[in-house]
Amino acid sequence: MSRSTSKKLQKFTWVTMFFGTVLLVYYLMFSSKSLFGRNEQNSYALYNLRNENYQREAIINELRRDFAKIESKIEHFYSKTYRRRSETAHVDCGRILSGDKDYLQTVSGENRIPMVENPNPDMSCSAVMDRIIPHDHILRPLKNGVAFARIVYKDYELVEKQVQMSYHPQNSFCFAIDKKAPTRFKNQMRAMAACLPNVLLLPDQEPIDSNGHNVNLAHLNCLRALINKPGWNYAMLLQNHDLLTKSVYELEQVYEWLGGANDVELLPEAQRLDEENFKWDPRSLKMFPDESKVDETILNEKIKFSKGGVQGSMSRAAVDWMTRKVNLSTYIDQWNQGRWGVDEMLISSLQISAFLGMPGHFTDQCLKEGKVTDFITRMVQWNFEDESYCASKYKRHNVCILGIEYLRSVASFPTLMFNKMLPPFDNSIIECTAELLYNRTFMGQNDHPLEEEYYKNMVTVLYHKHHKEHNYTLNCDPKYTSWQTRQLPL
Ligand SMILES: *[C@@H]1O[C@H](CO)[C@@H](O)[C@H](O)[C@H]1NC(C)=O
Numbered sequence: 178m179s180r181s182t183s184k185k186l187q188k189f190t191w192v193t194m195f196f197g198t199v200l201l202v203y204y205l206m207f208s209s210k211s212l213f214g215r216n217e218q219n220s221y222a223l224y225n226l227r228n229e230n231y232q233r234e235a236i237i238n239e240l241r242r243d244f245a246k247i248e249s250k251i252e253h254f255y256s257k258t259y260r261r262r263s264e265t266a267h268v269d270c271g272r273i274l275s276g277d278k279d280y281l282q283t284v285s286g287e288n289r290i291p292m293v294e295n296p297n298p299d300m301s302c303s304a305v306m307d308r309i310i311p312h313d314h315i316l317r318p319l320k321n322g323v324a325f326a327r328i329v330y331k332d333y334e335l336v337e338k339q340v341q342m343s344y345h346p347q348n349s350f351c352f353a354i355d356k357k358a359p360t361r362f363k364n365q366m367r368a369m370a371a372c373l374p375n376v377l378l379l380p381d382q383e384p385i386d387s388n389g390h391n392v393n394l395a396h397l398n399c400l401r402a403l404i405n406k407p408g409w410n411y412a413m414l415l416q417n418h419d420l421l422t423k424s425v426y427e428l429e430q431v432y433e434w435l436g437g438a439n440d441v442e443l444l445p446e447a448q449r450l451d452e453e454n455f456k457w458d459p460r461s462l463k464m465f466p467d468e469s470k471v472d473e474t475i476l477n478e479k480i481k482f483s484k485g486g487v488q489g490s491m492s493r494a495a496v497d498w499m500t501r502k503v504n505l506s507t508y509i510d511q512w513n514q515g516r517w518g519v520d521e522m523l524i525s526s527l528q529i530s531a532f533l534g535m536p537g538h539f540t541d542q543c544l545k546e547g548k549v550t551d552f553i554t555r556m557v558q559w560n561f562e563d564e565s566y567c568a569s570k571y572k573r574h575n576v577c578i579l580g581i582e583y584l585r586s587v588a589s590f591p592t593l594m595f596n597k598m599l600p601p602f603d604n605s606i607i608e609c610t611a612e613l614l615y616n617r618t619f620m621g622q623n624d625h626p627l628e629e630e631y632y633k634n635m636v637t638v639l640y641h642k643h644h645k646e647h648n649y650t651l652n653c654d655p656k657y658t659s660w661q662t663r664q665l666p667l
């Protein structure tokens with residue numbers, strides 16, 4: 178016998194002995210149990226087991242119910258849709274967005290839905306905050322917010338809607354009210370501003386008129402208030418009936434792509450006043466508080482003229498320059514002496530007068546070449562023809578008043594804001610735009626991804642990014658086609 182076989186045999190003996198002992202012990206226990214009434218013992222154990230099972234099932238069911246509750250709460254949280262006003266509650270914005278022309282007929286033309294104004298909106302803070310601040314969803318922090326400087330005089334409920342549509346704790350809203358605005362409107366604006374720390378209201382200033390008198394001053398006063406607020410890197414200059422068409426996150430992204438370039442309309446000069454009667458060099462305009470720090474040639478150079486809408490986007494650095502580095506008082510006063518359209522020269526002229534060194538500026542070179550550069554802050558449809566050229570068949574001061582027919586354009590144009598939407602004319606376009614932005618912000622819907630290449634390749638953006646490079650040459654023709662040539666409405 179080898180060593181290993183004997184070892185195996187030994188192991189076998191030990192294992193047999195072990196199992197034998199175990200069997201013996203079991204047998205003894207079994208027979209002793211039977212002595213004490215095995216049947217009762219078994220049914221008692223079974224009863225205990227059943228009982229335990231019931232209890233566990235009850236706990237599991239309770240947990241299931243709790244879990245279902247939590248699940249439905251979460252679902253509810255994310256599926257909370259936009260709350261529309263009652264007069265537009267039945268409008269299916271999604272169907273219009275998808276291009277259903279038959280359906281569009283039922284809410285346009287004779288069927289157009291004007292806003293039914295609430296004669297007495299609840300202006301308590303809790304009511305105002307409930308209407309403006311999202312409470313069913315959470316806003317994520319922004320890298321950079323936006324400051325809005327808006328001149329208003331009417332349609333409180335629209336103004337409140339505009340704040341709601343762009344609301345973010347990091348965004349700031351400044352309002353300048355026309356002195357001639359109704360007292361009721363002023364009181365409503367005061368009540369809103371009193372409730373929200375990021376809503377600023379300027380004290381009553383000068384009267385503002387449709388010829389643009391004091392418009393620039395009102396905007397500048399707002400910028401002065403806003404520059405003290407942290408958290409934003411672009412300021413938008415707006416009028417009463419401009420509706421933002423990009424969500425807070427989209428604005429953040431577009432402004433990141435602009436990268437510090439201002440976005441201002443730059444058209445050839447329009448004779449707004451007899452400019453020759455005034456002096457337009459920084460020295461005469463007393464623009465630089467400390468002239469000893471400024472080059473003689475700059476002080477004596479005449480400002481270049483360009484015309485553009487008052488709406489625009491200014492980088493924070495530009496706003497800082499306008500409100501803290503230079504004194505624009507005389508410059509503003511001088512423009513204000515014109516008769517009409519007097520607000521359309523100030524920002525555009527600063528923007529093309531590169532020698533002034535306003536951050537984010539452009540140059541007058543493209544205008545000299547007879548080329549108008551793209552501008553994306555404002556969409557407006559000019560119409561010097563018949564009203565029928567407007568999709569809504571309605572115009573005012575040669576501008577189409579926008580109706581629900583424009584929703585697809587609102588959703589797809591690269592412009593940040595549309596001018597103009599009037600609640601007494603068509604409230605569906607306002608509500609559907611608000612719903613569109615709500616869906617993009619809170620429901621993760623991405624109906625039209627931003628055109629990154631468009632923004633990044635704007636002539637003004639490329640100029641801002643590269644003009645200090647030694648080999649830079651300005652090309653006034655962008656490589657894309659401007660939104661101005663796109664078909665309207667879609
Ligand atoms: C917004 O989202 C809701 C829910 O998905 C949808 O029914 C509606 O049509 C959407 N509206 C717009 C304008 O996209």
Ligand SMILES: *[C@@H]1O[C@H](CO)[C@@H](O)[C@H](O)[C@H]1NC(C)=O
Pocket residue numbers: 463466504505506507
């Ligand atoms: C700006 O200039 C105006 C006119 O010259 C002057 O009255 C005003 O005090 C100046 N403002 C500041 C802040 O220096």
Ligand SMILES: *[C@@H]1O[C@H](CO)[C@@H](O)[C@H](O)[C@H]1NC(C)=O
Pocket residue numbers: 646648649
């Ligand atoms: C300009 O010069 C930079 C380097 O300084 C170079 O990277 C760039 O490609 C040049 N651009 C052109 C248009 O020549």
